[in-house]
Amino acid sequence: MASNIITVAQDGTADYTTVQEAIDVVPLGNKCRVVIRVAPGVYRQPVYVPKTKNLITLAGLSPEDTVLSWNNTSAKIEHHQSARVIGTGTFGCGTVIVEGEDFIAENITFENFAPQGSGQAVALRVTADRCAFYNCRFLGWQDTLYLHYGKQYLRDCYVEGSVDFIFGNSTALLEHCHIHCKSTGFVTAQSRKSSQESTGYVFLRCVITGNGGTEYMYLGRPWGPFGRVVFAYTYMDACIRKVGWNNWEKTENERTACFYEYQCYGPGSCPSKRVTWARELIDEEAEQFLGHSFIDPDPQRPWLAPMMAVKIPYSAM
Structure with a gap:
């Protein structure tokens, strides 16, 4: 196990001083998990996990102390990778871009510190299947968390923003997460293209x-x-507005969008005043969304349960 642990610290006391250096030494097409232990600090550098490097874990001591931070926007991207690799605009502006499958992050903050009014400024883009985030923070304003593609699980995480700050077309379950609305806008902008797609976001408890x-x-x-x-x-x-949901100024979206609530509570939960084209689910309808099977549907080939069972502490040797 020791050979699969890489350490990062800015003061030179670890294997590497930047997270990107640690990712760069992971072998192409690696078949076993590599744990990158990141010492406390604010690491101001964009980070890219390529699709040729899977099974990477980023582990910090606490999200408040271990911060990956950068300030790219859709209109201004400074990155060590070319636009041909990471993309342009909103797609390419993430502080951290994860394209390697089976990625895990624990106790890490992903931050885009572009100021309010900068337009799209992504803290994390995930274009990868079977990714999990535990006790992480995602900080930004517009388009903070880009759950673009694949299946993701977030537990005990904190996400903040204003406009469309959790968006994309992945299949994601956010459980026991804290969603903080900093200013006027929209919590989600999910982009499922057809009724045949199984994608969607579930916010559970x-x-x-x-x-x-x-x-x-x-x-x-x-x-x-x-x-x-x-x-x-x-x-x-x-x-939360009493009407709850917005049609993006397209009345035709009201016939196709699937916006649901179930057993929610608090002053912002107003089922009787919601838009007529959103629904309060009944028990039988809600069942499919209330468990891990929403993102881990094949009991013969589970991916999430093994990730939750094998917890690697920061101090593992």
Whole structure:
């Protein structure tokens, strides 16, 4: 196991001083998990995990102390990788871009510190299957967390932002997460393209907080016409608008978007005042969204359960 642990510290006391250097030494096409232990510090550098490097774990001591931070925006990208590799615009501006499958992050903050009004400024883009995030923070304003493709599990995480700050077309389950709405906007912009796709976001037993204002935030709007989002057993404070959802100024989206709530509570939970084209699920309808099977559907080939069972402490030797 020791040979599969790489250490990072800015003061030169570890194997490498940057996270990117540690990722770069992971063998191409690696078949076993590599744990990168990141010492406390604010690492100001964009990070790229290529699709040729799977099974990487980034482990910090605490998300408050271990921060990966950069300030790219869709209009201004400075990166050690070319646009041909990472893409352009919103797609290429993530502080951290993960394209390697079976990625895990624990106790890490992903931050885009571009100021409010900078437009799209992604903290993390995930274009990879079977990724899990435990006790992580995602900090930014617009387009903070880009769950673009694949299946992702987030537990005990904190996500903040304003406009469309959890968005993309992955299949994601956010469990026991804290969603913080910093200013006027939309929590989600899920982009499912057709009713045949199994993608969507489920927020299970989460908490939504605001900045002290009332009725300034929508739960979501459909970036794709069949956008699918479920909030279940979630506390919503008064920042959530009573109508709940937005059609992105396209009435035709109201026929196809799948925006659901189930057993939510708090001053922002107002089933009787929601838009007529969003739904409160009944028990039988909600069942498919209330467990890990939403993102880990094949009991013969589970991916999430092994990730949750094998926890590698920061001090592992």
